[in-house]
Amino acid sequence: MDAMTPLTVTLPMLDVDWETLVSVNLPTLLFVIVGVPLALVGYIVGLDVLVRRLPKRSQPSVRPWVWVAPAIFFVGLILVYPMVGTVVRSFFDRRGDAFVGLGNFVRLLTDHGVLIVLRNNLLWLLLYPGLVLLFGLLLAVLSDRVKFEKPVKSLIFMPMAISFVAMAIIWQFVYYYKDPSEPQTGILNAVVVNIFHGLPITWIQDTRFNNFALIFIGVWGATGFAMVILSAALKGIPAELLEAARVDGANERTIFRRIILPLMMPTIVVVGTTMVIFALKAFDVVYVMTAGNYNTDILARRMYAELYSAGNYANASALAVILLLAVVPVLIFNLRQFRAVEARR
Amino acid sequence: MGRLIRILALVSAGVLGLSACGTSTSSGKIGGTVHILGTWTGTEKDSFDAVMKPFTDQTGVKISFEATRDLDAILQTKIAAGNPPDVTGAPGVGTLIKLARAGKLVALDDKLDVSQLNANYGADWINLGKIDNKLYTLYAWAALKGLIWYDPKAFQAKGYQVPKTWDELIALQNKIKSDGGKPWCVALESKAASGWPGSDWHKEIVLSQSGTTVYDNWWQGKQKWTSPEIKQAWTTWGQILGSADSNVYGGKQYMVSTTFGDGGQGLFTSPPKCYMFNQGSFITSFFDAYTPKPTAGTDYAVFPLPDVNTANAGAHVVAGDAFVITKDTPQARALLKYLATAEAQDIWVKRGGGKIAINKQVSLSDYPDAISKSLAQVVVDTKIARYDAGDLMPSDMQAAYWAAVLKFVTDQSKLDAILAELDKTQATAYASP
């Protein structure tokens, strides 16, 4: 570390006029720290007092709405309201003044570029949720049994904390290509060249590999997410249950198959469903790494391009609707799943 | 069309020049704040701050600046929602043209001192700011494109001469090859904008080979990509690249995967990996980050791409941020007036980064080093200046252009299919939403 000079930074942190910063934002700050939690608790407690004043018979039919009302309000405002406009828009032409029925959908679904987009989304759909679940489950279950569980989890979790702006540069250090005559600066090609004595590969540009390379970036980022949730579910399994099974002479594999897996199943479905939806609306990785070039385009990025580059709201809306429709099978699966949990009670 | 614009410009300049005399000058204190949306970050933002300082001192107008790399998305969203910034500085004009036609931009004809502008700006630069005969955009600095960077020591060692004509360039290219070297480094990777450095090659050739009429019609969507002129520019570039990209260091794989800013590294290695590198004037800010840092003049020098067709001698593609008023306030007007002054552009030029002043009052002696001075001289000598065609196209057309570059270098034999695809985009891209 001989070349390292001490970190003598003129820290602007110290020059900041904190007094002004805080006093200007004081009302907001107070609102944040005190007001928000108070308002939320006050809402539920206050309204419950009102509900209790209702006749006993009508209480059960009113009370649930008090509890779901804030959620329905926010989701209605932020997601449903814009989406209704989008769905309507998807049946109109580019200018938005002539009804074209399914015209936008027909045009898009016969466009060669969109077909590649759909193929890529299918690839994401097949690989991304599966790999995230596999690695997430593996890490959650295995790390539960080793002494260094906490550091392992922290390290696996770290990619979650990296913004997608930094993601591009991180993966440059993995996938970068240099001419065979130069030393490789990407670790993957360094391994290919120095250990396997092969020729370096342009992982991001070569259409044989690039979709897999991009999907893996997504998997890398989301595995920590799956691991944390699955691990929370695993920790929720009463230890007594496992112990009782062991006392009965069940081996570890049976315990995993007969007790752990069924009890974790609802959570696995949640993580799986979330990952399927994330695979459908994947955007960041492709947007940052290739902008959809080299046959890597996907639905959400194409939609973004239609919306902001082409200014074609008809196409963008139709793509958003396709995205929403693609989720329906997953939802039906979920409905079955949680009716089954209900029945088991 | 061009002539019509010019005549109208003269007429309107005459009429407006009279009325513009009455408007207030920037000497008085206006106060308030001007909200600016732009793309400048890092050192460019520092330069922008330096340019803004005298303005704030003189007028009392505070600058509230917001930078984003997603300018198209943010600007369109803010305008659609009725929350536009006061002033926007955009590197591409395609979106601005659409917005102007939709009535979302403020025409500058009666907001600026047009007679003064006519005195200080070349006619091409004023015409460039016109959309449907009304002045909407103002340029405050230019960057020169189509520049060939080379290492004079490497040239000297091999006895290579700087080519003055296209034939000399081709001869030099062949000589380098027969000496066992690679003539070119080409680096096209630029994340979401990958491919643009190749489009710089192509559009420079279009302008120099086929002239301004073809060039203007082409970016305006009136000349097909499959037309002989545009196609010929692709094949000419293909000859530079050589069959199977044999004239380029590292071939197609190197081209598509190397970040454009690193493309010049090959010039400075020993022995050189390549002898020439085509990039705009701003590339020097990337050279500065190389290790070891090359010195302007001794380690690198520059010559403009020779004329492909002498009929269009001295033609050059330029670029630069376009300033528009997205919300008419006195502060916004004052800012645009200030940006057009020699005082403002002088600060920009002195801070380097390959920026060249547009205001003719900025003296050549203000450029920080010999290279930037010589580039400013090129601009002065430029007989035919055209703004970057890609930046003028609608942004989906531009994106398709960049993508086409990547497809072309990967497989030159697919050119016809690539051009047909571009024609398809052209057919829809120019329709206003």
Add this chain to the structure above:
Amino acid sequence: MSVATAAPPATPPARSKAARTRWSQRLSANVSSAGLNVAVLALTLAWIVPTLGLLINSFRPGGAFNTSGWWTALAPPFNFTLDSYRAVLGASDLAPSFFNSFMITIPATIIPTAVAAFAAYAFSWMRFWGRDWIFLALVGLLAVPLQVTFIPLLTLAVHMGLTSGNNFFGLNAGFLAVWIAHTGYGLPFAIYLLANFFRVLPQDLFESAEIDGAGPVTVFFRLVLPLSVPAIASLVIFQFLWVWNDLLVALIYVGGTPEVAPLTVTLTNLVGGLGQHIEYLTAAAFVSMVVPLIVFFALRRYFVRGILAGSVKG
């Protein structure tokens, strides 16, 4: 990472020594245990390689990562520098943007978590008309691409005066808009996750509470919340991370001027428009990672077995 290694290894309180011995015996003792350790270590190692590359490159001189791989820096001669960190920590708007990031992130985490917990409780333990269908529709809304909501919502915000610089009962209105937006964007996942955890809580708990005369509010605050701490902790982490790392939503609703810009905006702006000094992003990534990691470490202690264990017996 010293925090992580210094922490004592998790010893689940409820898991007895007997059970552990039995498990080891069955897998012929140390061999498989070693295999397990190796497998976990190998997977972890593979996972951190990209981040490790980023970390090492963040201490190398600018441009060095273009000429040689980061692993070469680990052999002498060492050439490390703090230049990138100096540039990032010296950024003029860094401190206010840290402050702004907290201003945006804290409410945008608390509000959706609380609102989702209320709704998830109703969806899993109350009966009402259309319950399953409303719930499914909520989950389905997870697929709404955020980009289509920007224009209609910002239009609404502008009409209501919820833009930066405006005062809304003493609040900076831009922040209010971004909290509401993040709440809406985060709710589908939050409700989905929490309902799944609430649903599997043991039913006898609720029955005995009801017999004791506790109302739903009491049950929610005294039973449901404490028992779902791991789920809530993970939700808080994710929502916090999403909002903290968000760039686009912040730019749309609060804007990128220094008075309101969050950390992501300030750090992204360090790099030149064409990617000059991209090495600053390496250091910036770690500077921006500090807060999410602190949140993660602070909440990590809730991910332990046995929170449920004690209460199930009753």
